[in-house]
Amino acid sequence: MRFLKRFLQKRQQKKQQRLEKQKNQQQQMLQQMAADIQLSTDINENIKNIQESFHQSSDILFRTFSIGSSQACIVYVSGLTNEDRIYENVLTPLMEATEEAHSLQELIEKKISVSEIKQVQTFHEVINDLAGGFQALLLEGHQSAIIIGLPKWEKRSIEEPTAEQVVRGPREGFTETIDDNISMLRRRIRSPRLTIQMKKSGAITNTAVVVAYINGVANDKLVTEVNSRLDRINIDGVIDSGYIEELIEDNPYSPFPQVLNTERPDVIAAYLLEGHVAVLVDGSPFVMIVPTTIYSLLQSSEDYYERYIIGTIIRWMRYLFVVIALLFPSLYVAILTFHQEMLPTTLILSIADSREMVPFPALIEALLMEMMFEILREAGIRLPKQVGQAVGIVGALIIGEAAVRAGIVSAPMVIVVAVTGISSFAIPRFNAGISIRMLRFPIIILAGSLGLLGIMLGVIAIVVHLCSLRSFGMPYLGPLAPLQLKDIKDVLMRAPRWKMDTRPHLTGGTDRERQASNQQPGPN
């Protein structure tokens, strides 16, 4: 024990040292930036400085020209710029100008026909804007530069999201471009109350992160909390929204996802209307929604597009699927090795018969088959589509037929594993499905060593954990635990549209009323 303590203390010390070192480095960098804060009046010096800052990168273009008799230069990153419009709206009017000695303000007002334009004084700003895809116009004899916003880059067109398909409902999905994503949201919620706040994240990547919510509908405290959690992120780069998700979760050790992510703008719009907050990350088609409950992970947007009776029934079936995906193989193992009297006689006799040739105990057999299933699933996802089919055939043939015939596994076990796997795929959110699938392994081991008692212990542990879990301060099992009777209408069932008069109590801000009551349709 003492050894362990000393070891841990040492680790702690080292960590602190490292942190201090990092702090020092950051301060040094900041000082360096502050040093070259002002642009020079000499245009050549400015050009030289920019070249040096980008370390002579070949995609930084400098186009020098004259406005009347004074020298000017436009700087941009070639791949990020709409060059046609630069020539058309900036270069041509400036080069054709004959008058001398314009002020920058005059140029902006009279010559450059671009809507996104600003004037900056510091070198630091110029550099950052260039890296962000803007264009800088430098002029001889001026201590400031004009930043022009004519960005253009290759992007994926809007497609149907592959991970969340619906039979009925909108078919467009988010893309990697944050502007397009925001525009899709704006198009769905055409209200000034839709608030979009942009911030940068990632010290090197400078990724745009957007917080979106509907003013008044979302709780102010929640918005502040989301902002403060985003602000404390200090990493080098944000490649996908998954990076952000991991850094803003409430309980990073939990196997359950506490942030819902989706590719569907309609889902985001619906959640915003319920008072949730969306976080969009540039470069990722997955938009995050906070807070999240376990029930929203089990809901599909189609529940709301189909009639409510269908929605309700499908929801209940999904709850059943979760139980099957989590417990079915462990129940099978427990009953087969500890509680043989629990099955009807004819059933246990035929199971016993099929197990006659199997060399493994039921526990090992279950683990083996579950592993096989996970391997097949994982292989199927990563492989190109053409090969993926081959994996499916091999899996079905080898596991379904050959293994049973060879007497390595029993046929009922194959059925159990297949049913479990299919059930876990019926959970609409992939990340929720996968965490439930992974939790099933420890429960199988518990079932194999302690029987039904073990399953009970495992389930109790999971339920206790779920009860203690919070997502941005909101209870993960809400509104069922703690109970909010009014909100059950959207959890235990999918209440008809004309009954959903109020917003959820846990997320909705001051604006509780959602629609006029007494909207139940019927013949007049």
Add this chain to the structure above:
Amino acid sequence: MSIITDQWKKYCVIGGWFLVILLSSGCWDRVEVNDIAFVLGTGIDYYGEKEIELSIEVKLPGTTEAGGMGGGNGDQPTFVQSATGKTVAEAIANLQMRFPRKLFWGHNRVIIFNEKFVRELGVKQELEYFSRSPEARTRDKVFVTQGKAKDLLTAVQHLEDSTAETLRELSGTNIGLDVSIRDVLLGLKNEETEVAVPMIAVSADTEGTAEGKNEIELLGTAVFKGNKMSDWMNMRLTRGLLWFKNEINLATVTIAPEVDDGYISALMIDAKSELIPEIHDGQWKITIKAISEDDIIQNSTELDLTEMDVLQSVERQLEVEIKNRLVEVVDKVQQEIKSDVLGFNEAFRREYPEQWHEHKDDWNQFFTTIEVDYDVKVYVRRLGLSTGKQESEE
């Protein structure tokens, strides 16, 4: 000490306990199904002076169709083994010596007693073992057989895979009584109705059966006096007895109307009965109220049942037919058997506990003097489409 080391310590302790629990308990009563011999049926016979011979019908592994590979193809999927002992427990211990797999009683379906055995030794001690055992179920069906119980278990039937299954299905048809260990043990307490157990035998009619196969038939009901069997009644009386137990179901009653040749058969769709005890001026009387709703399922007479008075006369005749059956049963029980299997005991205990208490000890003598009243009602609900001969002649 910093927070992180505390947390580490906590995790280590929790993880350690978890490992200890899992490893020390580690599958301690785990039994794979491959290491179990499923006992499906149990037979208890006389052996020597005081010993019993316990026979069990055990499932042969790999013989159901689902098993696929070995066995199948008309092979008998069960086999019978027997061992002797002074008690059931001893016999079972002796049996286990012959099995490489653990005998498992969780799926035992039936317990069959030899008639001579129950007449002389009773059933209590044997059933007591099964009610104690955590594996066995008190839902197991109890039967008495005229011959040797082992012979019955050895018999092979056409339709079901095992004798045990045949018997279980047979008691489920409600043609005879349906009696479980629990019913018997409750009946042995002297406040309750005397025990009656279905009686079975290997059918003597072997015509039409395949080589080596024997069907099992219900003979009637073994009637107990206390722990031991005292008498028995045949199937006809057993059907009547079901009325008293309110277990009658889908019975067919046939009458021959006086006014015309031929018969009319009625199927009871719904039948209920009730025992109503009364004591008037020291005069004990019990009324059996039997109500049934019937369908006419066969009519070979010329009668037109759509006419109200004809139908009513048919109903009255059906009532008389049922009443006669009940009278027959009461006469047999009160005069010959003298053991209260009819449930009068329970009915009076509930309604008149004080008066009942006086006669509690000599009830089987006293109950023969109770007057029985019959209140039988039959309602014919559906006549069927072809009523009477007229239509079929067209």
